[in-house]
Amino acid sequence: MKLTTSLVMAASLLFAFAGNASTDGKKIYDTKCFTCHASGVAGAPKFGDKAAWAPRIAAGMDAMMVIVIKGKGAMPPKGTCTDCSADDLKGVVQYMMDKSK
Numbered sequence: 398m399k400l401t402t403s404l405v406m407a408a409s410l411l412f413a414f415a416g417n418a419s420t421d422g423k424k425i426y427d428t429k430c431f432t433c434h435a436s437g438v439a440g441a442p443k444f445g446d447k448a449a450w451a452p453r454i455a456a457g458m459d460a461m462m463v464i465v466i467k468g469k470g471a472m473p474p475k476g477t478c479t480d481c482s483a484d485d486l487k488g489v490v491q492y493m494m495d496k497s498k
C-alpha cells in the first residue's frame with residue numbers, strides 16, 4: 398500500500414516535469430521564432446514589448462493560435478516550426494505572452 402502510494406507520487410512528479418510547457422516554449426522560441434520576434438521584423442510583435450502584445454493578449458489565445466497555425470502577412474504558418482504540434486505552439490505563445498505583459 399505504502400509502496401503503491403510512493404510509486405504514484407513518483408510517476409506524477411515525472412509527468413509534472415515532462416509537461417513543463419514553458420521550457421519547451423522557450424526552446425522553440427529560441428530556435429524558430431526569435432529570428433523575427435526578437436527584433437520585430439516586418440511588424441512582428443516584439444518579444445517583451447508590452448504595447449505590441451497587449452491588444453493580442455486581449456484578443457485571447459484562441460485568436461492568436463489561428464494566426465500562428467495559418468500565418469498572417471509576414472508571419473509564416475506555424476512560425477516555420479513545421480514539426481510543432483498545436484500544443485507545442487501554444488506553449489511558445491504562452492511563453493512569449495508571459496514575457497511581454
Ligand code: HEC
Pocket residue numbers: 425426429430431432433434438439440441442453456460461462464465469470471472473475476477478486489490
Ligand atoms: C519570418 C518571421 C516570423 C517568424 C519566424 C515567426 N513570426 Fe510570428 N509574426 C511575424 C509577423 C510579421 C507577425 C505580425 C503579423 C500581423 O499582425 O500582420 C507575427 C505575429 C505573431 C503573433 C501574433 C498573432 C496575432 O494574434 O496578432 C504570434 C502569437 C506569433 N507571431 C507567434 C510566433 C511563434 C510562436 C513563432 C515561432 C514558432 C513565430 N511567431 C515565428 C513574423 C514571424
